[in-house]
Amino acid sequence: MKTQKELIAKLGNPYTALKTFEKKWMEYWDIPDDINKEIPALPNKVYMNYLIIQPFEDTMRELIATGLHKEIKTWDGCFNVRTKRGQSGISVHSWGIAVDLNAAWNTFHGKVSWSNEFLDVWRRNGWICGADWSKASVDGMHFQGDNFVPA
Numbered sequence: 001m002k003t004q005k006e007l008i009a010k011l012g013n014p015y016t017a018l019k020t021f022e023k024k025w026m027e028y029w030d031i032p033d034d035i036n037k038e039i040p041a042l043p044n045k046v047y048m049n050y051l052i053i054q055p056f057e058d059t060m061r062e063l064i065a066t067g068l069h070k071e072i073k074t075w076d077g078c079f080n081v082r083t084k085r086g087q088s089g090i091s092v093h094s095w096g097i098a099v100d101l102n103a104a105w106n107t108f109h110g111k112v113s114w115s116n117e118f119l120d121v122w123r124r125n126g127w128i129c130g131a132d133w134s135k136a137s138v139d140g141m142h143f144q145g146d147n148f149v150p151a
């Protein structure tokens with residue numbers, strides 16, 4: 001995982017320079033129709049850091065190909081400039097490099113509803129899964145794309 005300092009150095013600071021950050025990194029991505037058809041929970045357009053668009057699309061396509069996409073029931077957001085829940089520090093959602101899914105079934109610090117096969121597709125595609133974090137910080141809804149931010 002990248003530190004807050006590394007993310008600020010690479011992507012800028014969405015708190016102190018939001019417009020500059022958005023102009024440089026954020027994109028309205030029109031989710032391809034065939035993906036929307038298979039996963040109706042996803043919005044037609046998402047506002048994402050462009051660094052995670054291709055990995056996200058690849059992950060959705062692999063989930064569809066394996067039938068695991070049926071586990072996705074709700075889209076719970078990507079870009080959100082905020083601090084981490086219950087902590088100081090900037091949430092990675094502030095850089096638009098994380099997505100939340102099925103929040104109602106994967107509450108913060110609560111249970112994880114995903115199958116291991118589903119999570120494996122994300123892991124294989126380079127995502128950090130909040131479901132893999134220790135009991136004290138588990139965040140099953142959360143998939144984060146630090147690995148797509150160049151070093």
Ligand SMILES: [Zn+2]
Pocket residue numbers: 093098099100141142143
């Ligand atoms: Zn999240």
